[in-house]
Amino acid sequence: MLDRKKEPAYHQVDNINFIEPHKQQLDNGVPVFTINAGNQELVRIEFIFENVNWNVSKPLQAIAVNHLINNGTPDLNAQQIAERVDYYGAFLQTEYGADQSTIKLYTLNKHLAEVLPVVKSILTSSIFPEKELSIFIQNQRQSLQVSLQKNDFLARKYFANTIFGDSAYGSNIEMADYEAIQQSDLLDYFKAAYAPENCTIFVAGKFENEEFLVLNQIFGREWGASSGSFRNHFVFNENTKNDLFIDKPDAIQSAIRMGCLGINRTDVDFPGFQVLNCVLGGYFGSRLMANIREDKGYTYGIGSAVVSLRDAGYFFIATEVGSDVSVSAQEEIEKEIILLRSELIPESELDLVRNYMLGAMLGSLENAFSHADKFKNVYFSGLDYSYYQKYIHTVKNISAVTLKELAIKYLDLDFFTKVIVGRK
Structure with missing residues (x-):
């Protein structure tokens, strides 16, 4: 007889197999x-x-x-x-x-x-x-x-x-x-x-x-050549901080977007930064969701992400909250970042994130199309499938101490750009 008061057993994903092209x-x-x-x-x-x-x-x-x-x-x-x-x-x-x-x-x-x-x-x-x-x-x-x-x-x-x-x-x-x-x-x-x-x-x-x-x-034949083309290439200054407020007097909600330039998939810290992001705001059970949505009730949804582009990477947090709690929401977001920089993530929370990320990776490989998408991610970053093996190893083994070091290194509020659109 199934005991519905007892949570089902779970175990960590062991191996994830990729179809190489x-x-x-x-x-x-x-x-x-x-x-x-x-x-x-x-x-x-x-x-x-x-x-x-x-x-x-x-x-x-x-x-x-x-x-x-x-x-x-x-x-x-x-x-x-x-x-x-x-x-x-x-x-x-x-x-x-x-x-x-x-x-x-x-x-x-x-x-x-x-x-x-x-x-x-x-x-x-x-x-x-x-x-x-x-x-x-x-x-x-x-x-x-x-x-x-x-x-x-x-x-x-x-x-x-x-x-x-x-x-x-x-x-x-x-x-x-x-x-x-x-x-x-x-x-x-x-x-x-x-x-x-x-x-x-x-x-x-x-x-x-x-x-x-x-x-x-x-x-394979009769396809003309181009003339005078050069691939786009951009260089950005990472140590910048800009705050922008756009006043919308009639707005009921304020949109908040904050973050900074960061690393892309080619950086050795990127998989670890993805784990850190997941803890902060990368899934429904994240700290930002637990605080800003579940506890404070300021929003229906809030999340964070790390994005890899060819010439840059960036990190951002995005949400919409009631205009009357916009300042409070920003303060709570900053508190969660400060906690990651000052305290170790409990092992129980980290285990949950590990299982979520490995399960998400496994679930994303459902057919030939998704396997091709995974290959494109590494190909256009100049990488190979060893990236995914390093990613899986990082998710399984990264420590709370290392995640705190990454938070100190990459989540510095002094270099965050903040854009608020709403009512003063």
Whole structure:
């Protein structure tokens, strides 16, 4: 008979196995990494391009190109492209990131030879029609206008700009930036960025040699080279502190965003810093949630995160609280940081965090797609799978003493940037 008054036994995750990709190369030199797994005749192919030629006066070039790249070629308009892809039951999407831009295709294996030529035409012949560009500008301006009324959006926007400046990581997009977009700028960026020497292909799903030959036949030849491109690279000053208050007299809630520049995945301390972050605000049972939500009732949710970018890393805490308790909430957040810097984390709390993090890692590897995502994380950081072995070892073995040292090293309130959007 099950005793529901007794909590079930649990044990720590012992081993986590990763599916390593098979590396190949197209005839034109484009690297292809394949996670060949699963029984379904389904494949995801990602064409990932490094962001290049950052121009502070044209901050929307890469974003607009990525958004509009499937909106027209000399032979197909936006509707025809969508209908042709949909006809074969495939799905095509674009994703823009601070460091890379992606064209992602999901398709059944049996339709690969019919769908890939459509993707090829997009990657080689997109023309960014003026009509589609006008619609994009209009929609984005309306979206920005709505977002600018939201406190959490403003806090996120100004926090990024405060610590990263006018780089691709922190560009402070305004209405005028959309008005300045020109079709010629998009064509220039498209030619520079969407080229074979700037591309890496990641494949996940059931992908055998037969499918690779189809991919190589279509993309391994007759793909023009770029001209005058250079990969984005940014340098930031870590020892900066800036506080920004944006007064919204009618605001019921205040958005709080605070944090600092930090380390990225290439730093030896990064896995340990992730454990420290989890204790502070990285999961539902974190100290920030227990204090600010459960005990004080100031918010529905609060969290913290460490983010790894190619040229930087950063740490942040984010929440929205009632305007009347904004100052109190900030004081409680700072108290929790000071506690981490001054007292050791109890072993029982650390064990809970260890089990959560290892379980989350194991749960994130549910299929071939997620295994490919894990590989991309280390690949674009210049690392290999040994990173994950070090991560797992750190989570299992890091001590409370080491975590306190990391808190002293990386969670210094004297260097925190704080952005508050709400009512004084």
